[in-house]
Amino acid sequence: MRFEGRTAVVTGGAQGIGAATARMLGEQGATVVVLDLDESRSRKVAGEIPGAVGHGCDVTDKEQVDAVFERIGRIDVLVNNAGITRDNLLFKMPFDEWNAVLTTNLTSMFLCCQAAQKVMVPARYGRIVNLSSRSALGNRGQANYSAAKAGVQGLTATLAIELGPYNITVNAVAPGYIATPMTAATAERVGSTPQEHQAQVAERTPLRRVGQPEEVAAVIAFLASDEASYVSGQTLYVNGGAR
Template structure:
């Protein structure tokens, strides 16, 4: 498929995991992809993978929690390509702990990167989308938005993503811009491996036990989530907006 031929996509947190898989998926379908992450060196692997597959991508450094950094990165992308059609807000961090042990710094860090970051990048990118009369914004929420032990900060941020998404859809719909969220369940990434290690488990065993509770009997892959994001970012999803799609193998 070439659903994104002629389109320019910005993917934050694209150095690894779901962000990297999404950048590769969009590029594979014809998009020119701006690969954004905190450090420019971290973007190199994703950019190289896209180029090796015949796609077009460049890396950009951005601190999504800093308004100045966001503005500079978005201006650089728009200046290089002349447009921004798709934004995927994937940048995120975890600082897990039970609420009585959770430090204020860890609360602030997670809310700043996961939620404020999505707001700042969406705010900057919509300035490019509104005059064009077209745009797709897809942000990463999580099943943790429904509550998860040891993740009060992360759960709050991911629940906030859903509220932000619904509001962006209301405000930007008249300009041809849709906004949706994807809420993954258990996906095998470096982040979930770190969670396993935090509770003293081998990541492979952690995945095996998780899979036993999931109706499709496996944990998710970054590519599973990337496929859902690609649909919501496509022209085909033009009448889908303000929604949160749970990608979790049927777990309830």
């Protein structure tokens, strides 16, 4: 029960890594707030976690973010997980797809961190964990996503410097291939089934399998806990040993 008495906000918490994280934090004692673009889905996940609540929020909209964070009140832990993919090669990528991915995967984190620090700084306590990706190192067909996730790492390092004096740690987790609805959609986009796609990735992963959302959630929970109280400004890759 290492999060007993703490309030944790998880964005993009209605599925995949976000939902797994919300459940794990709840199991370990946190009062969880699930945020998602689809309010009904956020409430459904929250309904599986004792004491949790779900809210609809477009985390790319500053007014909505400010309003929901004010409504939440106390925030001890913030997990910025909301994200989308719009994969395409550079010469075929429409500007709106570039912009949508940068806004959802990076700008939303800025907005949520800015809103959360208004509460965390006076409290002299906070744990922020941002979701990056192995794609931050570069990935064909993901100029938008790779740029956003690399930006997450820069944002994380900078906020750790700025917020550290207030006992607020800021870290990032960079998953490799995780079996989620997002990677299933990627498989379908390239003309494969999720199972076939996962098998192909597993062959070139040292652990010879793909990751599960709960394995990423466990790392997020560690970074959000007081056990990681002297860890800040770091990006931890969770990718089965892939290089």
